[in-house]
Amino acid sequence: xxxIDHLADELARLPGIGRKTAxxxxxxLLKTPQDEAARLADAxxxxxxxxxxxxxxxxxxxRAECNICESSRRDxxxxxxxEEASDxxxxxxTGEYRGLYHVLGGRLSPLDGIGPAELNIAPLLERLDRAGxxxxxxxxTNPSVEGEATALYLHKLISPLGLRVTRIARGLPVGGDxxxxxxxxxxxALHGRREL
Amino acid sequence: xxxIDHLADELARLPGIGRKTAxxxxxxLLKTPQDEAARLADAxxxxxxxxxxxxxxxxxxxRAECNICESSRRDxxxxxxxEEASDxxxxxxTGEYRGLYHVLGGRLSPLDGIGPAELNIAPLLERLDRAGxxxxxxxxTNPSVEGEATALYLHKLISPLGLRVTRIARGLPVGGDxxxxxxxxxxxALHGRREL
Numbered sequence: 001x002x003x004i005d006h007l008a009d010e011l012a013r014l015p016g017i018g019r020k021t022a023x024x025x026x027x028x029l030l031k032t033p034q035d036e037a038a039r040l041a042d043a044x045x046x047x048x049x050x051x052x053x054x055x056x057x058x059x060x061x062x063r064a065e066c067n068i069c070e071s072s073r074r075d076x077x078x079x080x081x082x083e084e085a086s087d088x089x090x091x092x093x094t095g096e097y098r099g100l101y102h103v104l105g106g107r108l109s110p111l112d113g114i115g116p117a118e119l120n121i122a123p124l125l126e127r128l129d130r131a132g133x134x135x136x137x138x139x140x141t142n143p144s145v146e147g148e149a150t151a152l153y154l155h156k157l158i159s160p161l162g163l164r165v166t167r168i169a170r171g172l173p174v175g176g177d178x179x180x181x182x183x184x185x186x187x188x189a190l191h192g193r194r195e196l
Numbered sequence: 197x198x199x200i201d202h203l204a205d206e207l208a209r210l211p212g213i214g215r216k217t218a219x220x221x222x223x224x225l226l227k228t229p230q231d232e233a234a235r236l237a238d239a240x241x242x243x244x245x246x247x248x249x250x251x252x253x254x255x256x257x258x259r260a261e262c263n264i265c266e267s268s269r270r271d272x273x274x275x276x277x278x279e280e281a282s283d284x285x286x287x288x289x290t291g292e293y294r295g296l297y298h299v300l301g302g303r304l305s306p307l308d309g310i311g312p313a314e315l316n317i318a319p320l321l322e323r324l325d326r327a328g329x330x331x332x333x334x335x336x337t338n339p340s341v342e343g344e345a346t347a348l349y350l351h352k353l354i355s356p357l358g359l360r361v362t363r364i365a366r367g368l369p370v371g372g373d374x375x376x377x378x379x380x381x382x383x384x385a386l387h388g389r390r391e392l
Contacts, residue, residue, distance in 0.1 A: 003247050003258055007239040013232075015224050016217065027282040028211050029240060030247055030256060036209075037244035041237035043203040044225055048233035051199050051226055060226060062199055086223040 004030070053085065056127070058103030058120055060085045068092075068101060075099045078136040081124065081154060083107050083147065091140065099138070102127065107141055107150040116153065124154075128161060136164040143170050200226070249281065252323070254299030254316055256281045264288075264297060271295045274332040277320065277350060279303050279343065287336065295334070298323065303337055303346040312349065320350075324357060332360040339366050 004026055011022035029037050054066035078099035085103045104119045128134050137158050141147035155165050171189035172181055207218035225233050250262035274295035281299045300315045324330050333354050337343035351361050367385035368377055
């Protein structure tokens with residue numbers, strides 16, 4: 001196999017990159033100066049070798065604990081529970097949340113053989129137990145069937161500890177259109193209506 | 197800057213990859229086994245360092261001359277002229293062409309400062325002159341304004357040599373729809389009509 005075909009094959013393994021896009025990227029890299037292509041390759045190796053899960057919350061980090069866990073400016077009374085470490089970036093970019101996080105590493109999905117033991121649930125309970133500073137657990141799993149089931153499961157597990165357990169709101173996305181929204185979302189938006 | 201942001205930046209330089217896709221790919225690479233990520237990085241470096249232009253036709257190759265130039269099974273009486281080496285793959289995949297190629301490395305574009313001297317035109321004329329086996333030059337530059345201008349320029353240059361100069365056909369794409377085709381394409385399809 002030629003080096004071009006080999007690179008195209010490797011690129012085509014990435015999510016959302018089909019055969020044609022992989023070839024286009026390969027041809028682009030062929031025209032790229034060697035030091036620039038080397039920089040991309042080095043960045044891939046560096047991330048792959050040096051980035052791992054934070055020992056406390058499961059966020060991505062290059063050290064033992066992540067920026068957020070190490071920061072003295074975060075609100076340690078609230079922990080936001082997310083499915084994946086990549087969800088943390090999405091929440092951080094809003095600038096609206098100043099608490100800590102906990103990454104489950106997935107969601108309950110019995111059909112895929114993912115039960116509570118496969119998720120980072122025990123370490124979460126341990127954190128709640130040990131820290132003693134946490135007063136609220138915000139469940140930010142995805143608003144999908146599995147995400148909701150996971151949130152419900154965690155709610156049952158955590159509420160006996162006497163903590164406030166909250167769930168991110170569901171409703172119409174900002175800029176959305178009632179006419180094109182699905183019925184379940186509209187129903188949730190009606191249920192979750194608030195006083196103005 | 198974190199390694200994650202750095203990799204996302206590098207990926208976002210690739211054509212057609214925006215910031216969000218770059219982040220999605222970065223998170224994917226984080227979950228990929230290290231040896232798989234290393235394989236992608238190695239493939240990038242290998243292509244970047246070891247693939248270069250064929251000394252004869254300008255096609256991509258890892259050796260001094262490309263597979264097609266080296267092959268004894270190609271028809272040496274016809275040279276197909278393309279803008280970019282990546283166009284060769286598109287033509288080869290049809291399996292309909294058995295001749296040789298010549299890569300211009302672009303097309304005439306005075307506004308971008310690309311004149312005949314910036315393209316591999318002199319080496320093409322030299323090949324036609326020296327080989328003595330070529331009887332037809334098939335101009336397969338893109339059917340764009342610049343591609344047409346380049347084809348016309350080459351036609352004027354080559355036809356005095358007593359060679360047959362042909363141009364790839366323009367018309368409706370197979371599976372296309374008259375109703376949605378643009379007028380220029382329909383006009384070309386009418387002009388280029390053939391006996392059944």
